[in-house]
Amino acid sequence: MPAHKKEHTTPEENQPRTSESSIPNLPAPDEFHRYLRAQIRNATRVVMEEIMCEELERFVGAAWGECTPKRKGYRNGFYTRDLATTNGPIEDLNVPRDRAGKFHTQIFERYNRYEQQVADGLTQMFVSGTSTHKVGEVAQALMRVAPSASAVSRLNQTLTEQFEAWRERPLLLHYRVMYLDGIHFSVRHGTQMDSTVILTALGVDLEDNKDILALRACAEEDKDGWSCLLQDLRNRGVPEIDLLVTDGHDGLLAATKSLFTAAPRQRCLVHKQSDVLNAIPHRELQEVATELGGIWKQEKKEDALLNLTAFKAKYQKRYPEAIRSLCEDEEHLLTFYSFPPVMHRYIRSTNAIESFFSNVRQRTDQIGAFTTETSCLTIVWATMQDIHLPRIPVS
Incomplete structure (x- = not known):
């Protein structure tokens, strides 16, 4: 009985075929970047809120619901504030507070709505002679939010206060x-x-x-x-x-x-x-x-x-x-x-x-x-x- 001839196959034919429907549809670059920014903002929110809660715990000297003679104060819920970041604004960030109103988180300076590196960058633009209007446009492009007039004033005021402290410092003998x-x-x-x-x-x-x-x-x-x-x-x-x-x-x-x-x-x-x-x-x-x-x-x-x-x-x-x-x-x-x-x-x-x-x-x-x-x-x-x-x- 004649032997069957071995059928010739190519390497591609030996590989399992993949259905086109199993290939994920990647979003457009702009959409992907928006998604990535949103994920970073969410992660930043979680980390910041956790850190602030830990700060308050150290401040009052007791964990949530803990009875201890070392307690120095009591929690009093949260208030919300917005923070502009290089990945866009984080809205309604939960900031814990104490009953006496003395707790102050070290994550950001009081009333400062910008990350420190953002504030430093805006200040450097002022130092370089950039107009206030142009600074606002750049901030809008970077953070999706423009600095308010009060924020601009605050940045300039901070710079002036630092200069005044410098010019009054004691010198060597x-x-x-x-x-x-x-x-x-x-x-x-x-x-x-x-x-x-x-x-x-x-x-x-x-x-x-x-x-x-x-x-x-x-x-x-x-x-x-x-x-x-x-x-x-x-x-x-x-x-x-x-x-x-x-x-x-x-x-x-x-x-x-x-x-x-x-x-x-x-x-x-x-x-x-x-x-x-x-x-x-x-x-x-x-x-x-x-x-x-x-x-x-x-x-x-x-x-x-x-x-x-x-x-x-x-x-x-x-x-x-x-x-x-x-x-x-x-x-x-x-x-x-x-x-x-x-x-x-x-x-x-x-x-x-x-x-x-x-x-x-x-x-x-x-x-x-x-x-x-x-x-x-x-x-x-x-x-x-x-x-x-x-x-x-x-x-």
């Missing part, structure tokens, strides 16, 4: 170096635009750390403004400064002489060199600049003085205006030689505070004009929190 300078901004007063200068003190302590010590807004940079800032430093505990580094502004110099009489002062050599070279013709600018800069680069003060004397003698008759500018504040040009050589390159100029100003300017240029001096001060302060101030050697 002794600073190795103090840099003083100002940065200008535009502030809108109705339909008018005025210039406001933020007077700034940057200190270097005895452990090489740099820190912005004070900010003050003034209509102009004058003796009164600088006197107020320096008096503020004294009121907050600064009696001793080893070195003041400044430009040549008359109001600043008068204020430092009055309030920090004993502190030696270094005239910023970058500003001084620029003033001198403004009186030199372009054809000789490079040669004169090299000679002038060479004065400050001498290792010893005696050699610097010899070079300074020779420079004045060489150019006195040819460029008397340049020499006159050089001789102004001459006694404070070489003060840095009284300090360790490792410090010289850091204290010959106000570059340390100018670098700080450059960083602030990069972060605030998009604002254009501030609405008030207070907002200008607050945002400059908030901006500087993210600016790294490198250490400098002080001994």
